[in-house]
Amino acid sequence: MIRHLKTAKSAEERGEDDAKVRAIVEETLAEIEAQGDAKVRELSVKFDQLDRESYRLTQAEIEQAMSEVSERDLEDIKFAQTQIRNFAQHQRDSMKDVEVETMPGVILGHKNIPVNSVGCYVPGGKFPMVASAHMSVLTAKVAGVKRVVAAAPPYQGKPHPAIVTAMHLAGADEILVLGGMQAVGAMALGTETIDPVDMLVGPGNAFVAEAKRQLYGRVGIDLFAGPTETMVIADDTVDGELCATDLLGQAEHGYNSPAVLLTNSEQLAKDTMSEIERLLEILPTAETAGKSWEDYGEVIVCDTYEEMLEQADFYASEHVQVMTDRDDWFLDNMTSYGALFLGPRTNVSYGDKVIGTNHTLPTKKAGRYTGGLWVGKFIKTHTYQRITTDEASALVGEYCSRLCALEHFAGHGEQANIRVRRYGGKDVPYAGAAE
Numbered sequence: 420m421i422r423h424l425k426t427a428k429s430a431e432e433r434g435e436d437d438a439k440v441r442a443i444v445e446e447t448l449a450e451i452e453a454q455g456d457a458k459v460r461e462l463s464v465k466f467d468q469l470d471r472e473s474y475r476l477t478q479a480e481i482e483q484a485m486s487e488v489s490e491r492d493l494e495d496i497k498f499a500q501t502q503i504r505n506f507a508q509h510q511r512d513s514m515k516d517v518e519v520e521t522m523p524g525v526i527l528g529h530k531n532i533p534v535n536s537v538g539c540y541v542p543g544g545k546f547p548m549v550a551s552a553h554m555s556v557l558t559a560k561v562a563g564v565k566r567v568v569a570a571a572p573p574y575q576g577k578p579h580p581a582i583v584t585a586m587h588l589a590g591a592d593e594i595l596v597l598g599g600m601q602a603v604g605a606m607a608l609g610t611e612t613i614d615p616v617d618m619l620v621g622p623g624n625a626f627v628a629e630a631k632r633q634l635y636g637r638v639g640i641d642l643f644a645g646p647t648e649t650m651v652i653a654d655d656t657v658d659g660e661l662c663a664t665d666l667l668g669q670a671e672h673g674y675n676s677p678a679v680l681l682t683n684s685e686q687l688a689k690d691t692m693s694e695i696e697r698l699l700e701i702l703p704t705a706e707t708a709g710k711s712w713e714d715y716g717e718v719i720v721c722d723t724y725e726e727m728l729e730q731a732d733f734y735a736s737e738h739v740q741v742m743t744d745r746d747d748w749f750l751d752n753m754t755s756y757g758a759l760f761l762g763p764r765t766n767v768s769y770g771d772k773v774i775g776t777n778h779t780l781p782t783k784k785a786g787r788y789t790g791g792l793w794v795g796k797f798i799k800t801h802t803y804q805r806i807t808t809d810e811a812s813a814l815v816g817e818y819c820s821r822l823c824a825l826e827h828f829a830g831h832g833e834q835a836n837i838r839v840r841r842y843g844g845k846d847v848p849y850a851g852a853a854e
């Protein structure tokens with residue numbers, strides 16, 4: 420049986436309106452496309468109070484930003500980038516080109532080719548998300564993307580030094596100090612001063628995520644990576660303080676960050692809820708974390724591990740922290756999530772900042788059909804084929820000719836027939852086009 424000790428408020432109760440976001444984004448993107456730089460500047464002034472001639476940083480500005488970062492911070496950024504680069508390289512190495520002879524004389528293959536240019540959005544409205552620069556820019560470079568444009572909004576009125584440093588060290592070719600819809604719109608659609616990219620990646624707030632969704636088709640996107648979500652799956656092997664810390668840690672992202680405790684221990688559920696109240700008295704970001712918890716927090720008590728598994732897959736939460744006596748069972752059996760954090764020794768924050776896995780992950784149940792950002796998202800897999808013998812060409816041609824007839828494709832049939840005739844086939848079953 421499943422009991423809800425705390426439920427999230429409904430979308431109506433929260434006064435949320437996805438349709439409103441959709442409409443604003445649609446109108447804004449159309450204006451960016453029509454007006455180019457002028458609209459980008461207008462939005463930047465309106466939302467970020469930043470008016471510049473060009474929103475691209477000069478080499479001198481990049482150097483200035485780097486000089487403002489302390490030695491310690493620089494070391495830490497480099498450590499994180501080393502971990503992320505290393506794991507991304509292992510993942511890249513796991514992707515192999517394929518070439519096989521599937522029948523005598525028939526060679527089929529696929530080749531992995533990086534996207535030529537990408538725009539990496541690095542969120543920075545509420546927090547300067549330095550780590551997002553490693554996750555997108557660095558991973559794109561490991562994939563072999565030639566032109567990487569990185570954009571982040573200004574922080575307290577100017578480019579954030581640590582973000583710019585991280586972008587630069589990660590290998591960004593162009594750095595823009597632009598946020599929100601104006602950043603993703605300008606990168607995808609292009610303006611007088613910004614060349615358009617082939618693909619957009621990176622997380623962001625509801626406007627950014629929706630803009631990427633609307634631009635999809637025009638450009639490629641990585642995935643729907645909206646406001647952060649977290650789920651803690653725990654049994655009585657851990658205590659309420661740890662669960663509460665892990666829930667609030669991610670609830671602080673914004674006012675709309677779902678945090679869900681899934682447990683088979685009613686005692687742990689109650690302990691966690693009271694620990695959350697205690698921590699909200701002392702956590703410096705309690706205002707946002709508390710609002711997220713109030714509106715989006717949930718506590719679900721199940722009787723069995725199977726029920727927990729079913730709920731976990733149903734929620735398909737972005738981050739899933741598993742702290743039970745059978746963590747590997749969840750790893751073996753869960754099918755829908757952004758990323759798993761197994762056991763009490765690790766946690767979502769390690770993944771967010773430094774451990775090496777990518778932190779750009781699917782939200783709003785997108786984990787049902789995609790994993791997070793990784794080097795493979797920047798790589799397109801293209802097939803090719805060739806036939807090396809006359810016999811193979813004639814043989815495939817005879818099958819193809821009949822299958823074209825089945826679909827009434829005369830022109831396709833002739834493509835096959837001409838080869839059957841030239842390469843010594845016996846049978847030209849479908850001569851529709853020649854008649």
Ligand SMILES: NC(=O)c1ccc[n+]([C@@H]2O[C@H](COP(=O)([O-])OP(=O)(O)OC[C@H]3O[C@@H](n4cnc5c(N)ncnc54)[C@H](O)[C@@H]3O)[C@@H](O)[C@H]2O)c1
Nearest residue numbers: 466542543544545572598599622623624646647672779780
């Ligand atoms: N899914 C993931 O992998 C993942 C990872 C990290 C962060 N996130 C999420 O990224 C988000 C970051 O959000 P953020 O807002 O702090 O930064 P952001 O950079 O996404 O957005 C800031 C920009 O929003 C624009 N903006 C501000 N007010 C606006 C308004 N009223 N209408 C339209 N645009 C407006 C401004 O131009 C500003 O530059 C959070 O929701 C966080 O949870 C998700």
Ligand SMILES: [Zn+2]
Nearest residue numbers: 647669672771
């Ligand atoms: Zn986080």
